[in-house]
Amino acid sequence: MLSNIRIILVQTFHPGNIGAAARAMKTMGLSELVLVNPRQFPDPEATRLAAGAEDLVEDARVVDSLAEAVSDCVQVVGASARLRSLPLPHFDEPDAMARELVEHAAHDPVALVFGRERFGLTNDEIALCSHQVSIPANPDYGILNLSQAVQVLAYEAFTAWRRRPDSGYRPTLPAEERQPSRKQLAYFHEHLSQVMHRSGFITQPHAHTEAHLHTLFARAQPSRRELSLLRGLLASFERHLPRK
Structure with missing residues (x-):
C-alpha cells in the first residue's frame, strides 16, 4: 500500500532538498520518488543530505512534465500554502487527506505533489491535481522548507496506513x-x-x-x-x- 504512494517534486532548485525529502520519505516507509525537471540532478549534495536514504535518490525517476508523473494515478494531491482560484476539493486537515489517500493507495497509485521552493505549484500544475492540501501553521509565519512539508504529509500518510486493521504494523524493538x-x-x-x-x-x-x-x-x-x-x-x- 505504501509503495503506491508517490512523492513528486516539481522543478526543485536546491539538489540538497531532494536528498532531504528522500530521507523524510524513508523514515515514513515511502519509496517512490519522482522528479519533474529538477534544476540539477544527480548531484552530490542530494546524496549527502539523503543520510541513509541514498537508495531512494539513486532510484528516483526523472520526467519532463507533471502530466507524465501523474498519468497513472487515481488521486493527485497538490500541496499548496495558499488556496488558488481553481475549484478543486481542498483538505484543510492533512490527516483527513491522508486517510483518503491511503484508501485509494490500497488498489492504485496515488501522488503527493510538491512545488518549487520559492513559489510552489503554478495554476496549470494544480489543474493536473484532483485535490489540494494545506498544512496548518502559524498564520504569522507559515513557511515550511520543502523537505519539512514532505515530512509532515508523509507522516500523516504513514499514520493513516498503520492505523488500518489490515496494515499489520508492529513496531520492532531491539x-x-x-x-x-x-x-x-x-x-x-x-x-x-x-x-x-x-x-x-x-x-x-x-x-x-x-x-x-x-x-x-x-x-x-x-x-x-x-x-x-x-x-x-x-x-x-x-x-x-x-x-x-
Whole structure:
C-alpha cells in the first residue's frame, strides 16, 4: 500500500532538498520518488543530505512534465500554502487527506505533489491535481522548507496506513529494549534476595520487604537492558560483601 504512494517534486532548485525529502520519505516507509525537471540532478549534495536514504535518490525517476508523473494515478494531491482560484476539493486537515489517500493507495497509485521552493505549484500544475492540501501553521509565519512539508504529509500518510486493521504494523524493538521473560525476572529477584540477605538488609525471615520489591519492579516494568544493568549493580555490591 505504501509503495503506491508517490512523492513528486516539481522543478526543485536546491539538489540538497531532494536528498532531504528522500530521507523524510524513508523514515515514513515511502519509496517512490519522482522528479519533474529538477534544476540539477544527480548531484552530490542530494546524496549527502539523503543520510541513509541514498537508495531512494539513486532510484528516483526523472520526467519532463507533471502530466507524465501523474498519468497513472487515481488521486493527485497538490500541496499548496495558499488556496488558488481553481475549484478543486481542498483538505484543510492533512490527516483527513491522508486517510483518503491511503484508501485509494490500497488498489492504485496515488501522488503527493510538491512545488518549487520559492513559489510552489503554478495554476496549470494544480489543474493536473484532483485535490489540494494545506498544512496548518502559524498564520504569522507559515513557511515550511520543502523537505519539512514532505515530512509532515508523509507522516500523516504513514499514520493513516498503520492505523488500518489490515496494515499489520508492529513496531520492532531491539532485543535489549523488550520486556524480560519471567525466567529472567526470576533470576533477578533471586539475585536481589541473595544480596539483601548477605548484606544484612533483611534480618527477619518473615519480612515483607521482598514482596514489596517484587511489586515495585512489576510496576516499573524494566526492559532487558535495564534488568541487566540492575544485575550488574548487584554483582558489584556482592564483591564487597564478606564470603559465607
